[in-house]
Each structure stands twice: as C-alpha cells, then as structure tokens.
Amino acid sequence: MPKRKRKAAEEIGFVTTLSVPSEGSVGLTGSWRIFVPVLDAERCNKCLLCWIYCPEACIGKDIRIDYDYCKGCGICAEECPRGAITMVKEEKKQ
Amino acid sequence: MRLVETGNHVAAWGARLARVEVVSAYPITPQTQVIEEISRFIDEGEMDCEYIPVESEHSAMAAMIASAAMGVRSFSATSAHGLAYMHELLHWAAGIRLPMVMVNVNRALGPGWNIWCDHQDTLAARDTGWIQIHCASHQEILDSIIQAYRISEDPKVNLPVMVCYDAIFLSHNYMQVEVPDQETVDRFLPPFRSLWSLDLEHPLTHGSVIYPDDYEEVRYSMFQGLENAREVIKTAAEEYREKVGGYHGDLVDAYRMEDADHALVAMGSVASEARVAVDMLRERGYAFGLVRVRSYRPFPAEELAAFLAPLRTAMVIDRSISFGMEGPLFSEVKAALYGRGGVSVYDIVTGLGGRDITYELIAENAVAAAEGGLEPRTTWPSVRINEHHLLSKRGVEGLRGKGGAS
Amino acid sequence: MRLKDFPEEELFLQGSAACQGCPGSAAIRVAFKALGRNTILSVIASCTSVFQSPFPVSALDLPTLNMAFATGGATASGLSAAADRLVAKGVLKEKPTILVWAGDGGTYDIGIQALSGAAERNTDFIYVCYNNEAYSNTGTQRSGATPYAAWTTNTTRGKGEWRKDVAQIMVAHGIPYVATASLAYPTDMFRKFARAKEIKGTRYIEIQAPCPPGWKFPSSHTIKVARLAVQSGMWMLYEHENGKTTYTAGTQRIIQGQSKLVPVEEYLRAQGRFGHLFHPERDEKRIGEIQERINHVFETLQFTHKMKEHIMDIELAPPR
C-alpha cells in the first residue's frame, strides 16, 4: 500500500460560518457618500425623527451625525420637519 | 429488558434512551411507527421531550437544525420521499456543524408508489456531509442510535448522523431486542454537547454571506470532521460494547473473512441472506466471506481494501443504481481497491423496491463470479419481464396507435 | 410611547452592507429597539441575509441563525421548542423572544407553507415580513406581494395580477396577534412590536418596505413613499387581536374622516416602477382600476365606522 507522500492540507480544526457582531462590518461606509448631511443645530428642535428614520443608525439621540458610517442617503434631510439638515456635495478627502 | 418489537419501535426506544429533548418529524410509511411510539412515550410521561408535529419534512429538518442550534439534543425520522424533500436542509444541517441524529427507513422512490426496501434514498443523500450508519438488525438500530449521538457530539466531529435501516424487513418485522436500562446508557452517553450554540450572552451570527476566499476552509473542516469520525465510530462501538453491551462491527462488520478467498460486499438487512449464502457457498467448496459496510459515510476504504485486496473475487450487492454509471457501492468498492491487489470485483443490482434477494440468487451469482463466469460490471440478475409489464406495454402501444404518444 | 422614550441601544450596528436608504435596515432598527436583547433571531434568505454583512462579521448584535428560504415558520418551531426545554431545565431564566425575519418572497411564496404550519401549531414567536413587494435579493422579480401593474424584472409591462394579502391569511389562522406597520409611522410600529412581545403564541407583523433600487425612487424618499402608501390607502395600518381589527395611525385617520385619501396617482408617480402608467402616455384604465379598489375598501370601512358610531355592537369582518 503506497504511503501518502504529502498531507492533503493542513489541520484546520473546526471552521464554520460564524460571524462576530461588529460596527463597520463592511468598513467605513461613509465613503459611499456623494452628498453629505449638514445639521444646522440652531434650527433643530430635537424631535428625533432623523434619529429613528436613519436606516444606518448614524444619528445619535443627541443628533450628532456619525460621518464614518453615514451613507448619505438623504432621508434625514428629506424628513426633518424643520429643514435643519441639508445635503451638500461631499468634498472628497484624499 | 427484553422486548419483541418492530424496528421502528426499537428506533423510538433508541431516541428515548438517548434522552432526546426535541423531536420534529412528519409521517411517511414505513417510518410512521417511530414517531407514533415517541408521541406515546411523551404522552405517557415516559419521555421528557417536545414533539413538533411539523407540516412537511422540509420543516422537520429546519426545526431540528434550529433546536440543535439552541443547544438541545434533537431527533427526527423519515424515509424516501421525505428524505428527498428535505434534501436542501440536509446540506444545511451538516454545514451548520451541529450534532443531531435522524433515522431514515430505506425505501424506494416514486413514481410508482413503492413503500418497500431500496437504498436509493440514502445514496442520493450521500454527499450532504451526513454520517450514514446502515443497520442489519433491530438490536443494531437501537445500539446505533445511541452510539450516533456519541459520534455526532464528539468535538472532533460535530456533524449529523443518519441511522438507516431497511423498510419492512427491519422497520415492520418483529424481532427480539435487549433494551439496556437508562443508567447504563447514561454512563455511555454524556449530556448534550456541541461546539457552538445560539447564546444570548455571546451573540454570534451563523450562516450569512461567505466569499470564495473563506468558503473552502468551511468545507474542508467538514471533510475533516468526517475523516475524524472514522476513529470516533470505532471508539464508540468499542466503548458501547464495554459499557452497555452489544457490538455490530464499526465501519464494517465481517463474517467468515479470516480464511476467505472470495467475499460478498453488502449493506443493510440483506446481510442476513448473505450470511446464509456464505455458509452455503462454503459447503459447496467456495471459501466466501461477507463484509458488510456499516458506515457508508465515512466510507471504510482502508478497511475494505485490507479485507478485499488479497482475495480472488469480491461481489458487491447493490440495492440501488447510479443511473448512467453502475451500482454506487460497486463504484466505491472499486475506488477503495484502486492500485491494490488483483481482486476481481463484480456487482449485482437487485432487490429494488423491496424485491426479495434470496440466498440462492446470491450464491448462484457468487459462484459465477468466483468461476469468472460473470461480467465484471453491474449486472441485473433478477430483472425479468412478467405479465404485468406486458399488459402495460400493450396499453402504451394502443395509445401510440391512436397517435396519442409518439 | 414617544420617540424620546425609545431605547437608545442599537442592536443593528452601523456600517452594514445595506443600500443607501434601505427599508429593511430601517425596519430592523425599530423592531430591535422594541424587542430588546433577550431575542433569538432567524433571518430567512432575503436582502437581510446580505445586508447584515458577510462572514466573519455581522451588523446583527443578536444571536442569529440564517436559514434557508422556505423555513421561517419551521425554524421558529424548533427554536421555540428548544427554548422551552432550556427554560424547563433552568438553563434559561426566562424564555427569549423568538423572532423570524423574512422578506415577502419568503413569506407570500416559498415560505407560506412553513409559516402556515407554525401558525396552526401556534408556535410561540414573532414572524416579521418586511414587504418590499418583490424579490430584491435576486434583482427585483415579482412576488405574490407585488402590486398590480408594478414593473419588476419579470413583469416588464407591469404585473397583471393583484397581490394576495398574507396578513389577512394570518388573521384567518386565528393566531393571537396580527399587525401591519409602516416605516413612516415609527411610534405605531414600535407599539405594535411592544404589544406583540407581551403575547404568547404566533404573532405576525408585516411592514411595508419601500426599496429605492427595486421601486426606482431616490434613496432619500424611502419614508416619504412609505407615508404616501398609507395616505393613499395602498397600504393599510391595523392590528388584529381577540377577533377584532383596529385600524391605526394614518389609516385610522382616513377611516374616521380626520384626513382624506390622497389620490393614488401621487403614490404611483413617486416610483419608477409605475412609470409606464404615465409615460409615454397615461394609462387611465390601470390607474383607474387601482383607485377604484382603494375607494371600494375605504368606502366600506368608512361606512362601517359611521354605522358603529350609531350601533355599537356591529362587527364586520375587515374588507380585503
């Protein structure tokens, strides 16, 4: 009986498709933006609509926008009843 | 405790003694008695278990995967069309790397409703990543189910196990079995364990999108799990013999192979006829033995080669067919022997859809094989056109005559 | 419950693979806030399988089992039965909420058998269908939930059939709770999830999920389109409990006469998938058919409402 000359592959043990909860699971999605939401805090009455409507959880309850992840969908600006958020063309950083 | 029971009721006892906690199953002849008996155990307070009366086999397997993922010992039972119906989830059950055990009563597939013995169903499920143990007796069904949990839950394995036995011959005939008591089984089978589960304190996501860079290792790990199962099946069989009693072989079960020149290779209940045939052949001066494949996956390639390579003849009995090729067991036996020894390998496909395989038929073909009088490929020794086929053929001709079919 | 009382904790983590303006992730956020951490999630093949992000990381901060397309109901039955065992053995102190999250394809079409089975068994879980009215994951093919006349990649001139109504099919199962929800009405949606969480048995919640790429509207209009759906009567908000249907939020206001139905044309015009009803020429017939159906439903409901104000005990089945 011929002996196996080479191992078929290394011992890798138990590997299965288990994933770990993580922020930025596809990276800094802020890079997807073409338009960026800009808040005029003066106008904001903290109604929290933008907070709950943002599909990406990028606006805190303190109405701070997380630009690392904000995808620039424009929902917050569209829905703000006070017109406190405007979408402006993104200045791409190098 | 000694019982005289059907193979199906014995399987229910296996699940009960293994302290199964969730059962999800859907009725199909010839498996129904398994789940009826389990329901009765539960209703009478003899088994502490949740029974999910799902509305299909696809759902049976989905529910079993889910309960296993919660970290609970789970069981199901099916047959033929049911196994085919859950095929998608057989892959899922293995891929998810969780222990679970299912019984499959080997039965033929339609069209032409046939509830009798045939191995086509499990062989079509061969490459799903399940371990497959094929039984030859009622006692083996009971012992194998309990062993199956040990194998499935071994950290080196973590893969589902299918315990298979033949329709009617085993599922419905009564035989005597020795049922071990619970404490004895408990000494052999520790409480449920698995390498992962859905955990509220430690949330993980299972089974999302996975890219080419990562996928192959997942499959390789499954492959290794099945490789590891070889040793684990042997240990489980040995330890079971020691702690509980009862032994039916490990990956294979051999009969009169010590001084054999020729061998029969078979799977399932036909082993009984094959043993009779071996004795008969010995009387006629042919030193035959029998190697029964007990574990179809992992396939006992080394064990078979060790037994068969030095012989002159090996004749495989296939109870299913790989259309467009040959008997599937035949293919695999030849693959196991590749480059080893000069043994001539033959194959008979017979016993499909529950047709009796008589020891005379086996012996006759075995003699022909030993004498070199059998073609060295798959042959169908029991095929014959009868009156029923002729009547049906005349019907088809009538339809063609009318221009109804061409 | 006011927005300011909603929990702050996010169980859907930012930086996911969802499209800009995704209704699925928007719905998940509200649902998770209402249900909290003690939840076991199963995601059925859909956009959610993808937008939770690929191996080895995940935007879902709950123990999650991704499952095959047709398995929603059955998976819940397995999870729930096992959870009952764990509670019985004292491994879990309290039974977690079992949540199945599926698309309309996984609910209306391939998964309806498993869902119906689980509902008939009264499996203790919440089934959510986020209904983007097509198979978005595979590139926007029609589903049983796609509305009449809508474009999809395999109904290029507009779907010829009317959608079915699975929420009503679930009502017919006699399960303890059925509700519909809209992204534009987050407090209504939150309250329905919170209510569902308190109930044992099968609970079904269907959320209309306007999908920017699938329905062809700008990503900033997800909420606006969802609102128009309710205002025009194309999507109705209600909950059904103890044999009684209660219309809620925008739908209730229309039925009670506090606001008027917005012409459906406004809703249709907001989406490219209905563009062929307006260009190159106006398709009076199909626009009319859609409006007529809505009118019929609301006239009946408004009539029933007025009757009820006079005769207290009349209970009519909800019109479909």
Ligand SMILES: Cc1ncc(C[n+]2csc(CCOP(=O)(O)OP(=O)(O)O)c2C)c(N)n1
């Ligand atoms: C058995 C099976 N058939 C087909 C598919 C392909 N498939 C995956 S998701 C999907 C469509 C999902 O549509 P829906 O449930 O509406 O969810 P959505 O993608 O719209 O979020 C299809 C057809 C599959 N995964 N499994």
Ligand code: SF4
């Ligand atoms: S929606 Fe507008 S007003 Fe309301 S919290 Fe956001 S920015 Fe402020």
Ligand code: SF4
């Ligand atoms: S633009 Fe979209 S992603 Fe960015 S904060 Fe506004 S709603 Fe969120």
Ligand code: SF4
């Ligand atoms: S296609 Fe629609 S539902 Fe799917 S991820 Fe994109 S926006 Fe969300």
Ligand SMILES: [Mg+2]
């Ligand atoms: Mg969809």
